[in-house]
Amino acid sequence: MTAADSATTTADAPARRGRPGYDRDGILAVAVQLFNEQGYDATSVSDLARRLGLAKSALYHHFSSKEELLSVALEAALGGLEAVLDDPRASAGAASDRLRFVLTGATDVLVAQLPSVTLLLRVRGNGPVEQAALERRRVFDHRVTDLVAAAQAEGDVRDDVDAAVAARLLFGMINSVVEWYRPGGGVDGGRLGADIVRIALDGLRTS
Amino acid sequence: MTAADSATTTADAPARRGRPGYDRDGILAVAVQLFNEQGYDATSVSDLARRLGLAKSALYHHFSSKEELLSVALEAALGGLEAVLDDPRASAGAASDRLRFVLTGATDVLVAQLPSVTLLLRVRGNGPVEQAALERRRVFDHRVTDLVAAAQAEGDVRDDVDAAVAARLLFGMINSVVEWYRPGGGVDGGRLGADIVRIALDGLRTS
Structure with a gap:
């Protein structure tokens, strides 16, 4: 210009x-x-x-190209989420603590990179860039499922919910944030990760 | 024909x-x-x-018209969800029990009417039929928020999570089912409501 x-x-x-x-x-x-x-x-x-x-x-x-824009945007989202799983706090220690770290960290990535994660979640697999992103999402989901299963094996997470179902529901809750959270809209984005952990791990019930 | x-x-x-x-x-x-x-x-x-x-x-x-098809499909989804809130089990008794009934019942509606609820969740408000559906979703969300708040007031649900945020996260988890659940795909749809209640109310943690 x-x-x-x-x-x-x-x-x-x-x-x-x-x-x-x-x-x-x-x-x-x-x-x-x-x-x-x-x-x-x-x-x-x-x-x-x-x-x-x-x-x-x-x-x-x-x-x-348009594909390069898509690719760079999806890399930002996927790279951010994968970095949470690759963090030492996601690989060392009790599995339930690692799960807590991953749920909080993924929520923080989502809040920080709301537009690119929104784009990622709408990817349906049209073309090679979207196919590659879906494959990375599948790998991510499997790693979360393995983490839930490890926490179940260690006895810290209930095993009457299938690990893969639990992983999908947990990330369903996290991913839903893109549908309704807007920065500056009255909900503190910095608290959402802790709220999700409270609901999912500790449970809403007090008694 | x-x-x-x-x-x-x-x-x-x-x-x-x-x-x-x-x-x-x-x-x-x-x-x-x-x-x-x-x-x-x-x-x-x-x-x-x-x-x-x-x-x-x-x-x-x-x-x-195409709009009539949309309207009838959205009515099936919204009517099913609203019937859960209108059920006597959602209006009498301890609020935490009512919340449990609503979470399970809404999940069952979603599993039973997967295509029409999927359509409902994609509505963005283009045109009067979609606007009316969004308004009914807002009323539904408010009623769920009121239920969470009532359970908090009765002391059975933790109050360190905002009632509106909790309602959104709970239904984020429920609504996510349309993204990954497929009948006959290896996950028992009839169990999902109970799984969601286990995670959200009881919590995944055993200790």
């Missing part, structure tokens, strides 16, 4: 605040927002360029 | 099993499946007629 472009923009469309200032992360953020709004498949590069107020050529200067 | 139509169908397209036999419920079931597959907005009456192997006129004999 040239200085002349910026000047024209400011004169023609004052409502497009910050238009000249997009770097790679800024473009990615707008792309993920647009994918979440109208669906990845239904969003064209032209749609994105229009939303950004950029020429397609300026967009291609930063990202080679 | 006439007997002559049926005979022609059988001769021309033997792979379309049951094609002549669509009644209102059969058409609705196929419509909900198609809406879930490709999105309600993206599905035309022509798409649906093609999937059913029916002429559009035959379809209009049963349903006046």
Whole structure:
């Protein structure tokens, strides 16, 4: 984008605040927002360029394709979630403590990276980028199931719920946060991980 | 559909099993499946007629519009969920027992009416039918929140989790079932309500 472009923009469309200032992360953020709004498949590069107020050529200067935007966004979400499982606190100690760490950590990743995790959770497997993301989700789910099973084997988690079912329900609760949590909307995102652990591990019942 | 139509169908397209036999419920079931597959907005009456192997006129004999199909499907889901809250077991007795009944009952509705609840959970508020469904979901959520708050006030449910957050997380867990549960897929749908109550009220921890 040239200085002349910026000047024209400011004169023609004052409502497009910050238009000249997009770097790679800024473009990615707008792309993920647009994918979440109208669906990845239904969003064209032209749609994105229009939303950004950029020429397609300026967009291609930063990202080679729509698939690259998807890939980078899903990597942010999956990499963040996998980092929780790869943390030493998820691999050493009592399995129930590790499970507690993973539930809290995953919730924190979700709250911190709400748009990219939202995108990840809507992936249905169209194309190789989505297929690869689904495969990483499957591996993640299996690792959580193994952790629940380990906590059951150690006697700290009830074994009258199937480990795979428990893992799916626990992450169902965590993932539901993308449906209703909005930063600044009255719910403290920093507490959600602890709330989920209270419900899932300790239980809501007092007696 | 006439007997002559049926005979022609059988001769021309033997792979379309049951094609002549669509009644209102059969058409609705196929419509909900198609809406879930490709999105309600993206599905035309022509798409649906093609999937059913029916002429559009035959379809209009049963349903006046695509909106009527949506409305009837959402009514099945919402009506089923609301019936749980309207059951005497949800309104008399200790609030924690009522909450237990509602969590189990809602899960059972979801398992029994998986396609229509899936459709309901994807509604985003486009148009009056979806707006009305969202409003009924909001009322439902408020009633569940009130139930959690009542159980907290009676001292049977921990009050260090906000009642509205707890209600959302509980139904996040329940609603997640549409994402992964498939009838005949190895998980006993009839157990899920009990599993969810075990996790949410009793907690996974044994100690």
